[in-house]
Amino acid sequence: MARQVFAYIIHKDGIADDTALEMIAAAGKIDPDASVTAVVAGAGSELASVCNEVASSFAEVWKIDNQALAYVNAEMLRPMLVRILPERGIVLIPHDHFGMDLAPGLSIKLDAAYLPDAVDFEGIDEGKLKAVREEHTGQVSTHVLSDISEGAVITIRPGSFKAEESKSSEGNVVDKTAEAMEGGLLGGARRFLEIVEAEVGDVDITKSDILVSVGRGIEDEDNMEIVFDLAEAMGGDVSCSRPIVDAKWLEKSRQVGTSGQTVKPKVYMALGISGAFQHVGSLKGSPFVIAINKNPRAPIFQVADVGIVDDILDFIPELTDRINDLKSA
Amino acid sequence: MEILVCIKRVPDTSENEIEVNRDGTDIERDDLVYSVNEWDNYAVEEAIQIRDKVGGSVTVVSVGDEEAEEVLRRQMAMGADKGVLLSDDAFEGSDGKGLATILKAEVEKGNYDLILTGAQADDGAGQVGGMLAAMLDWPCASLVNFIEVVDDKKIKVGREIAGGNQEMYEVDLPCVLSIQTGINEPRYVGIRGIRKVASIKIPVHGTGDLGIAPEAVGEPGAKTKRLDYFVPELGEGAEILEGSTDEIIDKLIEFLKAKGGIK
Numbered sequence: 028m029a030r031q032v033f034a035y036i037i038h039k040d041g042i043a044d045d046t047a048l049e050m051i052a053a054a055g056k057i058d059p060d061a062s063v064t065a066v067v068a069g070a071g072s073e074l075a076s077v078c079n080e081v082a083s084s085f086a087e088v089w090k091i092d093n094q095a096l097a098y099v100n101a102e103m104l105r106p107m108l109v110r111i112l113p114e115r116g117i118v119l120i121p122h123d124h125f126g127m128d129l130a131p132g133l134s135i136k137l138d139a140a141y142l143p144d145a146v147d148f149e150g151i152d153e154g155k156l157k158a159v160r161e162e163h164t165g166q167v168s169t170h171v172l173s174d175i176s177e178g179a180v181i182t183i184r185p186g187s188f189k190a191e192e193s194k195s196s197e198g199n200v201v202d203k204t205a206e207a208m209e210g211g212l213l214g215g216a217r218r219f220l221e222i223v224e225a226e227v228g229d230v231d232i233t234k235s236d237i238l239v240s241v242g243r244g245i246e247d248e249d250n251m252e253i254v255f256d257l258a259e260a261m262g263g264d265v266s267c268s269r270p271i272v273d274a275k276w277l278e279k280s281r282q283v284g285t286s287g288q289t290v291k292p293k294v295y296m297a298l299g300i301s302g303a304f305q306h307v308g309s310l311k312g313s314p315f316v317i318a319i320n321k322n323p324r325a326p327i328f329q330v331a332d333v334g335i336v337d338d339i340l341d342f343i344p345e346l347t348d349r350i351n352d353l354k355s356a
Numbered sequence: 357m358e359i360l361v362c363i364k365r366v367p368d369t370s371e372n373e374i375e376v377n378r379d380g381t382d383i384e385r386d387d388l389v390y391s392v393n394e395w396d397n398y399a400v401e402e403a404i405q406i407r408d409k410v411g412g413s414v415t416v417v418s419v420g421d422e423e424a425e426e427v428l429r430r431q432m433a434m435g436a437d438k439g440v441l442l443s444d445d446a447f448e449g450s451d452g453k454g455l456a457t458i459l460k461a462e463v464e465k466g467n468y469d470l471i472l473t474g475a476q477a478d479d480g481a482g483q484v485g486g487m488l489a490a491m492l493d494w495p496c497a498s499l500v501n502f503i504e505v506v507d508d509k510k511i512k513v514g515r516e517i518a519g520g521n522q523e524m525y526e527v528d529l530p531c532v533l534s535i536q537t538g539i540n541e542p543r544y545v546g547i548r549g550i551r552k553v554a555s556i557k558i559p560v561h562g563t564g565d566l567g568i569a570p571e572a573v574g575e576p577g578a579k580t581k582r583l584d585y586f587v588p589e590l591g592e593g594a595e596i597l598e599g600s601t602d603e604i605i606d607k608l609i610e611f612l613k614a615k616g617g618i619k
């Protein structure tokens with residue numbers, strides 16, 4: 028019998044996230060014969076349009092339509108999924124802020140194996156799935172073996188599986204709301220209040236052509252000056268990785284990454300940034316990436332076009348001087 | 357408020373180059389600098405701040421070998437009131453569910469209102485907090501970057517989502533929260549502070565004390581197991597510029613000019 032794989036669809040403003048198609052590719056790598064069902068939760072017309080959209084690439088679409096899910100709260104959704112998912116199913120969920128909220132607890136409630144943040148699959152042998160993960164912010168990879176014979180919840184790293192040109196399908200939309208609601212609404216111990224929007228900063232890094240981006244390798248707040256000097260010489264703006272914002276050396280609006288901004292510059296200079304997927308995943312539009320890092324094994328060198336293995340504290344001032352010389356010549 | 361914070365001792369990635377050992381069974385552990393997991397440090401700071409505001413106590417707990425004692429002590433120097441080490445040969449090789457099972461047993465020995473974990477640790481899984489909450493049947497929120505105690509029955513939390521935005525929730529106590537970096541500014545811990553707590557005894561609990569069946573945890577209980585470590589062959593990677601600094605800068609400036617990197 029073909030393995031049953033379910034893909035939980037994340038959506039916003041009535042449009043499915045890119046990960047929807049990536050999960051079809053991921054399911055195909057787990058088992059080429061798998062039948063893949065999209066699971067979509069939400070409310071009203073937005074939900075309906077997402078269902079329509081995904082029905083063109085999934086053979087079957089399960090929808091859960093309830094006003095309580097107009098803003099999807101993972102704590103309320105989880106018990107509904109437990110009611111509708113069959114035993115021994117395999118559930119794929121994107122490893123983003125929503126998936127991280129939903130998935131670990133779901134695996135417990137389904138009594139299924141949990142395999143977090145998979146970046147690749149290398150086949151199934153006797154009910155055991157071989158997968159690739161990363162550890163230590165991507166400095167090393169691991170193979171893991173997960174016993175999925177009694178079901179599994181697997182989170183998929185966004186961007187790791189190439190979405191196939193959608194095989195057109197005319198998926199059946201099945202309304203699972205009644206089944207999901209049987210016994211009433213649970214998860215009321217966590218109540219959604221509101222969204223607080225990010226503050227707007229003084230520069231909009233999403234519009235910059237040249238970004239000089241700084242990470243923890245800068246070591247000290249006093250050293251930030253050399254980064255601004257370089258950016259000025261190049262005619263670019265300063266952006267950063269998360270630890271710089273956590274340390275309050277720069278404002279949040281300058282953070283590049285999944286919990287910060289998605290940027291699309293022409294040139295991106297990564298200074299003392301290791302290259303975690305939450306950072307580099309938000310570089311769009313194929314910029315020319317230059318990485319400077321003292322660790323030759325830093326994962327940023329895998330996504331960079333040009334790399335320099337050096338101490339940024341020495342290298343940056345010299346580079347700035349040379350650019351300034353060039354401009355005044 | 358009785359608060360339990362789960363902490364893990366991990367190699368400090370900002371201090372170390374992590375390498376795979378010769379046969380791929382582990383990372384090269386000699387000479388590694390270890391510290392408390394970055395996210396857990398924020399969690400402990402947050403717990404201390406809550407306790408200082410509303411009263412109660414902060415307990416730090418870690419599953420690990422005797423070396424984990426060092427991070428428990430460090431977090432006690434920071435201001436946690438108590439430390440507990442959960443250690444047993446049977447715990448070795450536990451997957452996330454195994455760890456959550458062990459931690460749950462310790463939680464049930466106490467009377468906690470709030471459990472904090474880090475959003476993720478060195479293996480990047482982000483699983484233990486959510487699993488622990490599901491096992492306890494307590495509400496949970498992950499990636500929390502704001503906490504406000506409303507009263508002794510509920511708290512208000514912010515969850516970090518995409519684009520720097522934040523979801524706000526009201527959550528009933530007891531609950532489990534996984535803490536995101538940046539929620540506070542963790543205080544500095546000096547050598548002196550560590551000396552002060554050096555002689556405090558840290559209790560160690562094993563399977564017997566916790567009433568855990570050894571086969572439910574560790575390697576035997578794990579559904580997801582690590583097979584090996586490796587360094588992936590990922591395409592070509594960057595063209596590494598070599599030579600003297602001057603030569604490197606010459607080449608780099610050519611690239612910058614060609615790609616529009618100098619305005």
Ligand SMILES: Cc1cc2nc3c(=O)[nH]c(=O)nc-3n(C[C@H](O)[C@H](O)[C@H](O)COP(=O)(O)OP(=O)(O)OC[C@H]3O[C@@H](n4cnc5c(N)ncnc54)[C@H](O)[C@@H]3O)c2cc1C
Nearest residue numbers: 242243244268269284285286287299300301321322338339
């Ligand atoms: C849910 C979630 C969301 C996240 N969102 C984001 C996000 O939006 N953006 C983001 O950036 N991160 C995000 N992160 C964090 C991410 O996982 C990494 O922890 C972070 O990107 C690491 O930042 P970094 O590269 O600056 O620091 P590190 O990983 O500590 O790397 C520092 C680098 O600097 C190098 N270095 C040190 N000193 C020097 C020197 N003197 N000269 C040259 N090189 C040096 C080191 O070799 C190392 O490679 C998120 C994490 C989670 C769990």
Ligand SMILES: Nc1ncnc2c1ncn2[C@@H]1O[C@H](COP(=O)(O)O)[C@@H](O)[C@H]1O
Nearest residue numbers: 362363419473474476477481482483484
């Ligand atoms: N061995 C451990 N002992 C105590 N807490 C742990 C342990 N491993 C993980 N945790 C907690 O779970 C969080 C998430 O880790 P993980 O699920 O491994 O990514 C960590 O930040 C810790 O709070």
